[in-house]
Amino acid sequence: MKDSRRNLVLFIFLVSFCFSLFILRIFLGSVWLSPRGIFDFFSNNGSPAAFIFKVRIGRAIMALFAGAGLSVAGLLLQVYFRNPLAGPFVLGINSGASLGAALAIMVFSGIGGSFSGGIFLYHSGVLLFSCLGAFLMVVIVSIVSARVTSNTGLLIFGVLVGYFINAAISIFSYFSVPEKIKIYFLWAEGSFNPPNQGWMMNLFVAFVLFFIFFALFISKNLNIMKLGDNYAQSSGVNLVLAKVSIIIPAGFLSGIVTSFCGPIAFVGLFVPHVARMAFHTEDHRVLVPGVVVLGGIMALLADLVAQLPGLSYVLPVNPILTLVSAPFVLFLILKNGRTNG
Amino acid sequence: MDKIINVLSTEQLSIGYKSRSKITEVAHNINISLQDASLYSVIGVNGSGKSTFLKTIAGLIPTLSGDVFCYENNIKNMSARDLSSLVSCVFTGFPDLGLMRVFDVISLGRYLYTGFTGRLSVDDQDVVNGIISILDIEDLSDKYFFQLSDGQKQKVMIGRALAQQSKIILLDEPTAFLDFQNRVAIDLLLRQLVDNLGLTVVVSTHDINNALKISDKVLLFSSDLRVQTLNPKKEEGLSLIERTFANQNIIFNRSDTSFSIKL
Numbered sequence: 001m002k003d004s005r006r007n008l009v010l011f012i013f014l015v016s017f018c019f020s021l022f023i024l025r026i027f028l029g030s031v032w033l034s035p036r037g038i039f040d041f042f043s044n045n046g047s048p049a050a051f052i053f054k055v056r057i058g059r060a061i062m063a064l065f066a067g068a069g070l071s072v073a074g075l076l077l078q079v080y081f082r083n084p085l086a087g088p089f090v091l092g093i094n095s096g097a098s099l100g101a102a103l104a105i106m107v108f109s110g111i112g113g114s115f116s117g118g119i120f121l122y123h124s125g126v127l128l129f130s131c132l133g134a135f136l137m138v139v140i141v142s143i144v145s146a147r148v149t150s151n152t153g154l155l156i157f158g159v160l161v162g163y164f165i166n167a168a169i170s171i172f173s174y175f176s177v178p179e180k181i182k183i184y185f186l187w188a189e190g191s192f193n194p195p196n197q198g199w200m201m202n203l204f205v206a207f208v209l210f211f212i213f214f215a216l217f218i219s220k221n222l223n224i225m226k227l228g229d230n231y232a233q234s235s236g237v238n239l240v241l242a243k244v245s246i247i248i249p250a251g252f253l254s255g256i257v258t259s260f261c262g263p264i265a266f267v268g269l270f271v272p273h274v275a276r277m278a279f280h281t282e283d284h285r286v287l288v289p290g291v292v293v294l295g296g297i298m299a300l301l302a303d304l305v306a307q308l309p310g311l312s313y314v315l316p317v318n319p320i321l322t323l324v325s326a327p328f329v330l331f332l333i334l335k336n337g338r339t340n341g
Numbered sequence: 342m343d344k345i346i347n348v349l350s351t352e353q354l355s356i357g358y359k360s361r362s363k364i365t366e367v368a369h370n371i372n373i374s375l376q377d378a379s380l381y382s383v384i385g386v387n388g389s390g391k392s393t394f395l396k397t398i399a400g401l402i403p404t405l406s407g408d409v410f411c412y413e414n415n416i417k418n419m420s421a422r423d424l425s426s427l428v429s430c431v432f433t434g435f436p437d438l439g440l441m442r443v444f445d446v447i448s449l450g451r452y453l454y455t456g457f458t459g460r461l462s463v464d465d466q467d468v469v470n471g472i473i474s475i476l477d478i479e480d481l482s483d484k485y486f487f488q489l490s491d492g493q494k495q496k497v498m499i500g501r502a503l504a505q506q507s508k509i510i511l512l513d514e515p516t517a518f519l520d521f522q523n524r525v526a527i528d529l530l531l532r533q534l535v536d537n538l539g540l541t542v543v544v545s546t547h548d549i550n551n552a553l554k555i556s557d558k559v560l561l562f563s564s565d566l567r568v569q570t571l572n573p574k575k576e577e578g579l580s581l582i583e584r585t586f587a588n589q590n591i592i593f594n595r596s597d598t599s600f601s602i603k604l
Contacts, residue, residue, distance in 0.1 A: 082437070220459035224452050228436045234399050235505065236425035236453040282441045285459065 058194030067299025074268025087269025100133025385562030450504025
């Protein structure tokens, strides 16, 4: 009971911290935004400050929900594969999304550089294909994981898939035109830039929220799945239903976030571990809300650092996330190597 | 005299593994019936199908042919939920439970009884606390599972199975990797569950000496795919067990029913 009081205080603190970062993200950036901009935005007077506010708030929302969505996806994948190293990025699910995006941008978007069907159809094509690519990869990894049982084996599979897909994309780009290649690499760099259409961002937020609630809804099953398939089934779990209800939201969350933001490194792997350490628990009724807030914090922080406040450069977010997370993954591998042989 | 209740029985049961190309049968023609409040030890050499048998009667892997009945119901027609209220399991090895505490691990056995949030009712908490006192591990209740010794972990896993409040409990080699003292402690605990709580315990083991002492009946899995139910207190049962396990290095002592090294 002492645990739950401590965790509640921690959770409230983290929510406030997340909220402060969100506000900070709106005002800080390569250009300082005066609070005047907010009034301009709400009075619809079309000043530059109002425009900056609109872009910044969009970016902050995208970062918040992308971070939260990827972290929940990572948590679900770690339960599903019973593997502490699982996450959308390391399992190659992001690579699946990249392949989908590359196909949509470089192969299917009409010959000769012009996008048939207009910008809207093109955007939805990228979203659809990268989401499909991610989902296909989830299916493939599920099949492979039945045969590859070691933690690091699955990781190596993810790396190999990454190489394979990168090779395929290099070949596509060899036959493509510079404009398309540039568009693809802008997507593949990963960013929290909001989509051009406002309703698309609403759709993104709605989807991510839906699957976060879904994950919360199945948290009793997530807890018992920790015991493994045999124990879960003999405790009364309908195993097929339970597994499908874990992998579907995991696939959707990683697919949706990656299609909108590009491949975002390591958040899904890293944040669930931070949450377990911070809340000292394996109870998913605590961990799901925990990773939502911590994932939002991590993405907002990375995006803030990427803006290099005060300087006119804007860095991509992925290198920043990788610099923080990759040493941690190495630490996990070393720790696992000691205990699991 | 009390009526004898068959809690679990098999009819012409054949067990094994099916893969795409071939069927590997590990035991066949199994016709056994397990009675209320009894301890059964499943013994046999490696690969004779002990684990496969336990997983089959737990409904985790399908039968190759034949049927398993639990309280007169064919387990083929039972959901995981229905079966889990009658049969609970302790598998070999320990799952990685990260930062789960002992109380929480045992509480997982209440899965059946809790609502969709998984919150424990007062009754559920009483059941879990009752099990903790039966196992005599009150001092471990708040410890993390990973901090425990193997003997303590095994007690907790048995506690998790007990929390399901099923009449039948199946254990796959629960003493395989325990030291001598802990083996005896677990064996005595199993006997206590049968005598005090009236459970039916089916336990596979390689520790034949202890099995012969604690069991009411022994299920002998032979390398010729046969399964026999033997009484370890009867002469004919013992001679069959002696023929199965004694060899040029191992002698069987009839007077205290134990095997030992021939030097």
